[in-house]
Amino acid sequence: MFKKMPGEEPPRIVSTTPDTAVVFRPAVVKAPAIITFVLLGWRAVVSLVLTVWRHPVAVLVVAVPCVLSALYGWRTTLLLLTPVLVGLVSWGMLDRPTFMRWVGRRLLAWWRLVSVYRRHWQPVMIVSGLGKHIRGRDYLPKLGKVTCTSWADLVTVRMLSGQAVKDWADRTDNLARGFGASSCHVSVVEGGRLRLTFPRHDPLATPLPAVPIPETASVGPIEIGKQEDGQPWLLKVHGTHVLVAGATGAGKGSIIWSAIRGLLPAVRAGLVEIWALDPKLMELSFGRALFGSRYAADPGNCADLLDDAVKVMQSRAARFAGHRRSHTPTVDDPFVLVVVDEVAFLTAYQPDKELRRRISAALATLTTQGRAVGVGVLAALQDPRKEVMNIRNLFPDKIALRLDESEQVDMVLGDGARDRGALADQISPRPEVGAGVGYVRLETSPDPLRVRAAYVSDDDIRDMVTDYGEEVR
Structure with a gap:
């Protein structure tokens, strides 16, 4: 039926059915058994x-x-x-x-x-x-x-x-x-x-109690929670700027109050000043006595307070020029931490264009020039979109708590963060499971780190105000 084909090809043919493509077996090289053994x-x-x-x-x-x-x-x-x-x-x-x-x-x-x-x-x-x-x-x-x-x-x-x-x-x-x-x-x-x-199991599955207030005065890094590997989570605030993003109820307050709590001994020693901007009048007002005159809630007062921080930064820069390149906290030149609870309310949702311009310009100046002279910014927001927060890339260290959309993860932590395991959009919305859980991306490392901030209760804040509030001028 089939015509015989010359040469060595016929033995390699697997199928010669007319309506099936001809398939050839791959060549087999026979090696001595001793080599195989x-x-x-x-x-x-x-x-x-x-x-x-x-x-x-x-x-x-x-x-x-x-x-x-x-x-x-x-x-x-x-x-x-x-x-x-x-x-x-x-x-x-x-x-x-x-x-x-x-x-x-x-x-x-x-x-x-x-x-x-x-x-x-x-x-x-x-x-x-x-x-x-x-x-x-x-x-x-x-x-x-x-x-x-x-x-x-x-x-x-x-x-x-x-x-x-x-x-x-x-x-x-x-x-x-x-x-x-x-x-x-x-x-x-x-x-x-x-x-x-x-x-094998989740060490961050249960809420963490507030970290005890340190016994010694220090500007950090501050212990504010726990890492996924069980080690303490140390947050650097001096010499950097920190952006915290998360949906409502994600636990932004836990990070803010844990950072303030860890700095209180340094505040008492005169090495740290905490300047608080609380445009929503809900979070930082609970501990207003801890900030003294450096507290603002009205948008106009917030703009004035930020302008004052810029003046402090510029004055130090003029004095430090030619003498030092980094800041060491002293009583004369304390570390200034500007805490902004809901920065988007001031930079995007503020109806007064002039105030919005002043606030955005002041924050951009502080985040580009402040850390070398001891002025840091700790800002929190809910919506990380560029049109809401156009200076988010000026924050070297970023924290993403629970977010609503997967695209927002890379908006906060940078391109490719979600591919590296920062699944902030999959954090549970249940407070007892997901509040305070998030991912950190530091300036020094592209790999996100999963963490959980300790929960600072209302009673903890009252105790902080009782013990340290009267000492803040």
């Missing part, structure tokens, strides 16, 4: 060495009983290992933090590697599109070391040649669902290597 043996040795290097505790836990059982039998092994097990249990009960650091989390990391990541690596990579299936062969990113912290798994990955960080950032939802985590955060370790963070 050498390659497989070399891979096994490398894998064993890496396993021992990355998980020494897990290897000992598995290897020691096996070796003892082979040499002396299971009864002798049981007798020898029973005191060790009793000692480990006692250690874990008496000093759990050190036990988890040296033993517990190392075993957990090995178990998570074997039971979760290595087990599901191939299907998750292929389904998510991060791996490629070409001519019957899977090309997968290389799974590296798995480390466990108190709250998350840190997985090191080597990307395929030609992949970009954005390819992984766009598939964080796929990775989280594929490995059974609530979320996934992608960060760059070095060229070609990434670190994937998979939370």
